[in-house]
Amino acid sequence: MRIAIDAMGGDHAPNAPVLGTIQAARDLPDVEFILVGRDAEIRVITSEFPPNVTIVHAEDVIAPNAEPVKSVRKQKDSSLVVCTTMVRDGTADAMVSAGNTGAFMVAGLFVVGRMEGIERPALAAMMPTFKGQGVLLMDAGANTDSTAKNLVQWAHMGQAYMRLTHGLSHVRVGLLNIGSEPGKGNELSKVAYELLEHDCSHFVGNVEARELLNGACDVVVCDGFVGNVLVKFYEGAGMGFLESLKHIFFANPLTKLAALSMRSGLKAFKKRFDYAEYGGGPFLGVRGVLVKAHGSSNPRAFEMAVRHAYNMQHSGLIQDLEQSIHG
Amino acid sequence: MRIAIDAMGGDHAPNAPVLGTIQAARDLPDVEFILVGRDAEIRVITSEFPPNVTIVHAEDVIAPNAEPVKSVRKQKDSSLVVCTTMVRDGTADAMVSAGNTGAFMVAGLFVVGRMEGIERPALAAMMPTFKGQGVLLMDAGANTDSTAKNLVQWAHMGQAYMRLTHGLSHVRVGLLNIGSEPGKGNELSKVAYELLEHDCSHFVGNVEARELLNGACDVVVCDGFVGNVLVKFYEGAGMGFLESLKHIFFANPLTKLAALSMRSGLKAFKKRFDYAEYGGGPFLGVRGVLVKAHGSSNPRAFEMAVRHAYNMQHSGLIQDLEQSIHG
Numbered sequence: 001m002r003i004a005i006d007a008m009g010g011d012h013a014p015n016a017p018v019l020g021t022i023q024a025a026r027d028l029p030d031v032e033f034i035l036v037g038r039d040a041e042i043r044v045i046t047s048e049f050p051p052n053v054t055i056v057h058a059e060d061v062i063a064p065n066a067e068p069v070k071s072v073r074k075q076k077d078s079s080l081v082v083c084t085t086m087v088r089d090g091t092a093d094a095m096v097s098a099g100n101t102g103a104f105m106v107a108g109l110f111v112v113g114r115m116e117g118i119e120r121p122a123l124a125a126m127m128p129t130f131k132g133q134g135v136l137l138m139d140a141g142a143n144t145d146s147t148a149k150n151l152v153q154w155a156h157m158g159q160a161y162m163r164l165t166h167g168l169s170h171v172r173v174g175l176l177n178i179g180s181e182p183g184k185g186n187e188l189s190k191v192a193y194e195l196l197e198h199d200c201s202h203f204v205g206n207v208e209a210r211e212l213l214n215g216a217c218d219v220v221v222c223d224g225f226v227g228n229v230l231v232k233f234y235e236g237a238g239m240g241f242l243e244s245l246k247h248i249f250f251a252n253p254l255t256k257l258a259a260l261s262m263r264s265g266l267k268a269f270k271k272r273f274d275y276a277e278y279g280g281g282p283f284l285g286v287r288g289v290l291v292k293a294h295g296s297s298n299p300r301a302f303e304m305a306v307r308h309a310y311n312m313q314h315s316g317l318i319q320d321l322e323q324s325i326h327g
Numbered sequence: 328m329r330i331a332i333d334a335m336g337g338d339h340a341p342n343a344p345v346l347g348t349i350q351a352a353r354d355l356p357d358v359e360f361i362l363v364g365r366d367a368e369i370r371v372i373t374s375e376f377p378p379n380v381t382i383v384h385a386e387d388v389i390a391p392n393a394e395p396v397k398s399v400r401k402q403k404d405s406s407l408v409v410c411t412t413m414v415r416d417g418t419a420d421a422m423v424s425a426g427n428t429g430a431f432m433v434a435g436l437f438v439v440g441r442m443e444g445i446e447r448p449a450l451a452a453m454m455p456t457f458k459g460q461g462v463l464l465m466d467a468g469a470n471t472d473s474t475a476k477n478l479v480q481w482a483h484m485g486q487a488y489m490r491l492t493h494g495l496s497h498v499r500v501g502l503l504n505i506g507s508e509p510g511k512g513n514e515l516s517k518v519a520y521e522l523l524e525h526d527c528s529h530f531v532g533n534v535e536a537r538e539l540l541n542g543a544c545d546v547v548v549c550d551g552f553v554g555n556v557l558v559k560f561y562e563g564a565g566m567g568f569l570e571s572l573k574h575i576f577f578a579n580p581l582t583k584l585a586a587l588s589m590r591s592g593l594k595a596f597k598k599r600f601d602y603a604e605y606g607g608g609p610f611l612g613v614r615g616v617l618v619k620a621h622g623s624s625n626p627r628a629f630e631m632a633v634r635h636a637y638n639m640q641h642s643g644l645i646q647d648l649e650q651s652i653h654g
Contacts, residue, residue, distance in 0.1 A: 144513035186471035209560035233536035258585030
């Protein structure tokens with residue numbers, strides 16, 4: 001298996017992608033990792049590249065806020081576009097990037113291409129829950145103004161994903177809605193409910209946002225505008241909560257001492273809500289394994305994203321999806 | 328001033344509405360409070376009704392999950408419909424209910440009626456922020472599939488509300504969106520951005536959900552589907568987060584002891600995020616002061632909602648809104 005790594009994408013590039021990849025490469029000696037980016041900038045980071053890590057030089061870098069369509073079209077020699085081209089050509093089986101999310105999706109759509117039968121690929125985000133393994137939200141922002149049919153396709157892809165990568169046999173799908181009874185919601189959710197009821201096994205019906213973190217379902221589908229708002233809000237609220245707690249714990253020497261007694265509990269709590277542990281979001285519905293790592297990924301978060309790409313490829317997810325669409 | 332109270336609405340009715348109202352009535356002796364509901368059930372709660380609290384008997388109660396339009400139409404003698412009828416007829420200046428939210432909005436729309444010039448009244452929700460006084464979100468769920476023009480009207484109403492009830496002179500309005508640059512988002516947000524830019528003073532542009540709790544704006548406008556998802560998610564996440572903390576604090580005798588040292592900090596933190604302190608959400612754009620208290624309101628939360636209704640009426644908000652629409 002060969003995994004292409006966009007070494008130049010993300011707030012801490014090239015350090016975080018390079019160091020995260022090296023860590024993953026040590027644990028996965030049979031996998032070949034290809035760091036794509038500016039050769040000199042990559043080499044200067046360390047002198048100890050494992051034998052299964054190689055470098056492919058790409059001169060250009062797509063800026064974090066660059067206009068996605070234009071930059072993918074024009075910056076053919078950017079690390080991101082080279083990575084996706086490798087997946088398209090079969091010189092890589094999977095790729096990971098922490099760069100510009102819009103450009104990542106555009107490159108996925110136009111360089112790698114959609115799976116036949118999938119109208120709109122979707123970005124999936126694993127949201128940590130208070131109970132259980134988390135909930136996979138689709139779409140986390142690739143598509144706005146989506147259709148009910150889109151949501152049904154995402155439900156199917158989400159189910160296959162959770163089955164193969166998390167080992168769940170009954171993957172419960174919920175429709176994010178503003179009421180729990182059938183018939184509630186906006187035009188999209190009313191139609192989507194009908195379709196999902198007939199066309200999705202283990203559909204648990206409408207799920208209100210209040211119940212999302214209590215393990216109400218394993219996959220939740222919604223329009224990408226709503227999903228993106230939710231994922232970003234969760235991130236902001238989580239960071240704010242942790243920040244507030246820090247102030248309480250570090251208020252004075254006594255509270256600092258007291259916080260020590262809670263160390264293990266706090267550590268477990270923080271780990272559960274640390275995005276770094278969740279390994280980035282897969283872009284599902286394109287003809288290859290594409291994983292988007294968080295823009296602010298540190299080496300650990302990037303490493304988890306790389307492992308995630310490995311697991312997806314190893315599980316045969318793409319083949320499974322293609323079969324289930326056409327079978 | 329006379330305030331009508333739906334004594335039968337909410338999870339803890341009639342206790343919470345009655346006890347909350349009595350508390351507010353003691354502090355506001357010049358205001359007349361009218362408890363609307365089943366006379367016998369209300370009287371049995373206490374023998375000490377202040378002189379400025381009277382009871383108006385209403386036999387019927389709209390159930391929490393009753394179909395809103397049907398129940399408002401048929402249950403004319405329900406506590407909720409009687410309250411709104413009093414506002415319409417001028418026998419009350421304001422009303423508060425913790426009952427069925429859908430029925431509350433339907434009664435507001437069809438009994439009290441829209442303000443002339445307002446296409447869609449909106450439910451406003453004050454969301455606690457990590458910094459500052461909180462952010463007013465409109466619409467929190469009264470309207471799905473809303474138009475850009477709706478959002479502009481909500482922006483104006485939200486500004487008047489924050490100016491009069493929170494004493495802000497420059498009320499910053501943000502458009503909830505999935506990117507910060509102009510031109511981002513779905514069809515609705517693209518058009519709404521253009522309109523707000525031309526027609527709203529102190530428009531700060533797109534606000535991403537990640538920034539919402541950092542004081543990025545005082546009022547944020549969005550479609551009611553998105554708003555409702557956000558408000559409910561916040562509630563669920565907040566409760567889950569506090570629950571998790573409790574487990575950490577009560578893990579063993581040592582952590583319990585340690586938690587004592589952080590008592591004041593934790594108390595302040597909890598108070599900031601306690602919905603009870605925020606006094607319910609006003610339904611803005613109808614011809615009267617209508618405040619929706621949270622369904623799970625305890626006496627304290629209901630009291631705050633009553634005070635909220637008093638403040639809104641006292642500030643002359645409705646007159647101000649009517650003038651600004653027509654002036």
